[in-house]
Amino acid sequence: MGRELRVRFAPSPTGYLHVGGARTALFNWLWARREGGVFVLRIEDTDVTRSERRFVEGILKALSWLGLDWDELYYQSGRLDVYRAYAERLLREGKAYRCFCTPDEIAQRLKGLRGVEYDGRCRDLSPDQVEKYLAEGRKPAVRFIVPEEKKHTAYLDFLRGEIEFKRLTTGDFVIMKSDGTPAYNFACVVDDYEMGITHVLRAEDHISNTPKQIWLYEALGWEPPEFGHLSMILGPDKRKLSKRHGATSVEELRDHGFLPQAVVNYLALLGWSHPEGKEILSLEELVEAFSLERVTLSPQIFDFERLRWFNRKHLARLPSGELLQAAEPFLKWLGEEALADREKLTKALGLVVPSVSTLSELVGHPDLIALFRRPTLSNEVLNELSQGKKLEVLEKIVARLPSRLTRDDLRPLVRKVAAELGLKPRDVFHPLRLALTGRDKGPELAAVCEILGTEEVLARLSQALATTKSER
């Protein structure tokens, strides 16, 4: 049993955190938390041209938003000396060599074909030749020597079992780029070793990198960690999920009004299932139930509809205080005055939120407009109100309105008025709703009235009455 579990999530800050990465992070995090292990976050920012500070911040923020915290944080850009030292060692031991070929030259020689390995041209350069090139100021890359017999290899994947490669077409690959920064496979190995990573849990697209990394471990005399590969998350077209599939980054989901709880819950169930088939789960419950045994290996399609369902469920179970806090960014359009009335806002949300799937649907929501702004009755509505006994209905309601209208008062009031006029309750509710909100649908009217308050109800009814009459 021995060592404690140490896992890591190693994103490169060349873009926002997308859902695939988020799921990998989540699974690693859940596993670490479940086993009382350590979750390491490592920013792989060795590609200076593509890495950006804002992406680093975005990724950290997105992880925090999801509720995933890390125990240790490293930046590869701050460890360049470490990689150089190990590269020097491999050079010294004859396990790597300096390569002066430029990418252009190689592309030329190999005709830019895919799957064609580097021809090893610089492998046997004489020391003199190397010195000469260096003296000329040429900047070499460092390539790792891949012995022919190693190209048939295998490793034991802790999720998939033995994975065997019959004949890899990996030539001597670059471990240090000519600009002095390490290439991915090298930095990754050095760091996983130095950071004491015991298990590498990542997505399937890294399976083909695993042999290279294992060779590196062998060359450096280190025991490799265990490797396990998760499935891929695909778009609806079954292609690797990318920007063109719409909102696929965590920050976009947040901006679209998804709750972190919902995103986490959805992602957890994408490639993993609860032993008892439970579906709505909190982060704590996920930690409690998580295990590698229930991980699914077939690729999953990212299903927005399903995410929306999870969001509805989590929206429904969110305490009103937290709901208001989460909804606030989507309520700015209501104006300062409305925003200041927390009590009314909370009640209004309780009424309106059950009808939305995402918080962004609150923006310009007609039910909210009806609650916070006095309606302008359309000609259609005015015409409707002038038909039949509708004006009488409104007048009677106004006449019988108690000085303080509560939620429980409306129904008896409506029944009474309906009875007096020989109408069905619905024939009273309908014009009342129209006059009050300008719409023929919306939340329970009694609740709407209570939120509006007696004064406002009276004002709206009077106004509706006046306008309808003047139009007639």
Next chain:
RNA sequence: GUCCCCGUCGUCUAGCGGUCUAGGAUCCCGGUCUUUCAAGCCGGAGGCGGGGGUUCGAAUCCCCCCGGGGACACCA
């Protein structure tokens, strides 16, 4: 082209040789409740990619085919 992974309703999945005429969830459709819409509740439609084996018995094990995906950079 080479190598690797995967294959249960449209989607997410349960299933780890018999309890499966394959269960749940979502989506879709219908009904119900309600003053309306939504939610809720009830019901319906919908699947083991194909072919060979192994076995008394295969969704479950093996092989082939087919299909889908991924990787083949001085990107990570």
